[in-house]
Amino acid sequence: MGANSKLTIAIHALVWAALNERQGSTYSTSEEIANSIKTNPVVVRRMMSDLTKAGLIESRRGAGWRLSVPAEKMTLWDINLALGPEETFALHRNEPSATCPVARGIRPALRSTFARVDEVVRQELARTTLADVFDETLSPSQN
Amino acid sequence: MGANSKLTIAIHALVWAALNERQGSTYSTSEEIANSIKTNPVVVRRMMSDLTKAGLIESRRGAGWRLSVPAEKMTLWDINLALGPEETFALHRNEPSATCPVARGIRPALRSTFARVDEVVRQELARTTLADVFDETLSPSQN
DNA sequence: ACCTTAAGTAACATTTAATGTTACTCTTTC
């Protein structure tokens, strides 16, 4: 499958939960969230389970989840890290030739190059909080 | 399939061609390159075709390809752009709910967030040249 | 205690993008 939309789903779920809490509910359920995202509740539960393990939210069986970190303190990198971040670019799927000097040297060279890319992605995600996305999502220009 | 290794394949091919040219050959063929990468020649031709269209290399039927931009002037972003860059993070695969305010507002919010991420990736790739990767690939520590 | 609700999770199905492969046509060089 193509690109990674896990982060999109997670942020959507968290913004939904944040709004739900702001409107007076304590817990949000996988069914409510799946409804907004238009996906299956199990997909939501699976993903929320990762966020729970990372301590970003807390679950209560029979009730749902609530944020355990304030939206202002939760960065998009925290969320992405909880989901198990993927590298922006992948190395070769198969080991390249063992006899060719280019093939032998290219992997370490690209590893360090791609690590720098991943680092700037990390920095950019760490700069944005869930509250930032929340505000932009619900800004008047969207209604 | 998982992550995007097209850029890896392209850089590998270009470093191979650069070395080949430095060693006196004018043209490099899809079979030679595929041999080093351990993939099918058609995969190489397909990808090289994109690089040709972008003007980074030039092809001659019956002979192969050669660089048309010096390795010092060709950035990894030029290469990635030629391949048709993918976005680092994808939005929802399916349209989310039309009635939920979160679902309606989240896409524009994420679009701008993810655009900033793509921009820092672009900047980082533009900072590294094919010559940089060439040198690191063939550096003594790799032999 | 019992019932209801909803999370947690295993197992399997489906979808889709990337990659691999075959086979053929088209240019260029010799």
Next chain:
DNA sequence: GAAAGAGTAACATTAAATGTTACTTAAGGT
């Protein structure tokens, strides 16, 4: 005009993401 190798269409294969069903487990309310 023969050989080499790019260009490309068409199809096969692989593998990851996502969707779905069905069941188990924990918590709260009656």
